[in-house]
Amino acid sequence: MVSYAELISAHPQKWKDAADEWAALAKFALNAANDVREQGAKPLADNWSDEVGTAAAGDFVKLADQLESAYDLLLGVKVVMEGMHTSLELAMSTAHQLTDLARAHDLGLGDDGLPLQCPAPSAGADAQQAYAEIVALRDQALRQANEADRLTKAELSRLTAAVGISDPEKALKEQNTASHTEMEMLAADIPKQDTDPAAVRAWWNGLSEKQRYDLMRAEPVKVAGLDGIPEDAKREMRGTDGKFDRVKMVQYALEHWDKKDPVQFDNNCTNFVSEALDHAGMQHKIDFWEGARGDDTWGNTGGIGIDSIDTRMYYSKTWAGAENQQNFMLKHGGEEVTQSQARPGDIIYYEQQGPNGEIEHGNTHHAAVVTAVMPDGEIKYTQHQDSYQNVSLQGRLPTTEKSEGQQRIRIVRPHPDWY
Known part of the structure; x- marks a missing residue:
């Protein structure tokens, strides 16, 4: 258990340096x-x-696999330490906020971070509210620190036990698990949904501008769902143009990553992105004469319930075709952003650059939803076929390029201009 005294004397930068x-x-x-x-x-x-020669080449392949497996495991350690660093910094900011509240209302604090005494009945409503907020903030800070400590210890122990893995596929799964652990830490950094809005507001006000920005990119669904978060922050996460709700898009992706799509195409990666956009409120663009199958459309006009027919007759060519969708979004108000500018609700497209016998050079052949961006800029995405939730773009890209050739990662932010 992490005590309050241990928390306020912690050195989160050491975790960052180690990461x-x-x-x-x-x-x-x-x-x-x-x-x-x-x-x-x-x-x-x-x-x-x-x-x-064959035997010698085989030895080199084994060595390369061992090194690639080491990469995945080492990256797993890195993301866990990044998570610990972020959680400690946020917990310490919360602790500083409760200290400022206590000082402003002349409420002395004990070594455990709790007020030494309750305010007198005559102290007024402000002092009573401050007391309640201090207790809530102290509990929140300790919850963050202890959850981060527990998850870090467990995950580092698990990764230590995996050191002998020399199969890159198995090592990549370990990296994915570490990525999810980092997300668990961040989730614990955010007050629970039933927290008093005043305490949420006090917690939010105690964060630095960068910390708020980081949490809005890393956990938009949880942050936007809290009462007490300023409406302008929620509007920023949802999309200031009001065309579709980026938070709902991310939420759909996170909740349906391992569920069957309403209609099945031969390849469902882009279909999944379209479903997420649809549930986020993006309006369909349907041609008056040709319906969804027109040359400049996005959406569908229902169907008869038979996928093999519906996908060819009732869904637009941009619905499940990665290159078609990418070009349509860019043509109709979308903007391409750099990886450093990415935020949840953007779309990742893979464009073929290296040699591949099945994919033409320059062809965009895969799509996924950006569902989180970590404080250090690491992009996490969620996709179908194969189905993954909140996995690292930087962490998984080497495996993709080994099997499919070099890729150009394009990140598109839709801004629909047809309504």
Whole structure:
């Protein structure tokens, strides 16, 4: 258990420094894996085809797999430490806020962070409210610190036990689990839904501008659902143009990532993005004469309940085609943003750059929903086929490029101009 005294004397920057060191180690391991494949395994396989050459190439492949697995595990440690750093900083900001409240209302604090005494009945409503807020903030700060401590200890122990993994696919699953643990820490940093709005407001006011910005990008669904958060902050998360609700888009993706889509296409990644946009309130663009199948449409006109027919006759070409959807969104008010500018509710598109026998160069072939952006800029996305929730773009991209070739990541922010 983390005590209040331990919390206010913590050094969160040490966790950040450690996270940066683990990130550097992960990058080194990945670069080494790529070098072994390109400079060792590939030349041997291309130029030494007898039994000895094949065996030597196989040894290089095993070494590369070990290094790639190390990358995933090291990155898992990095994201857990990032989560601990963020949680400690937020908990300490909450502790500072309750200290300021206590000082403003002449309420002395004990070593446990609680007021030494209740305000007298004659002290007035403001003092009584301040007392209640101090207690709530103290409980919130300790909840954050203890949950972060518990999750960090458990996840680092789990990753330690996974050190011997040399299968990149298994190591990637470990990285995904660590990514989810980081999200659990952030969720614990936010007051519960039934928290008194005044306490929520006091908590929010105690955060720095950057901390508020970080939480709005990392946990928009939880933050927007709290009573006591300023309406302008909620409007920023939902989308200031009012065309569709970005928070509802993220919420749909997070809640339906492992559920069957209402209609099934051969590839459902872009279909899933369209479903999320649809549930977020984006209005359909239907041609008067040709319905959903017109050349400049997005949406559907229902169907007869048979997917093989509905997908060809009642859904637009932009509904489930990644390149068609990307081009349509950019044509109709959307903007392409850099990865550093990404925020929840944006759409990730994968454009083929490297050689691939099945995907033409320059073709956009995959789409996913940005569902979180971490304080350090790491983008987490949610997708269908294959189905993943809140996984790291930076963490998973090397695996994608190993199997499919180099990719250009394009991030598009829709701003529909047809209504």
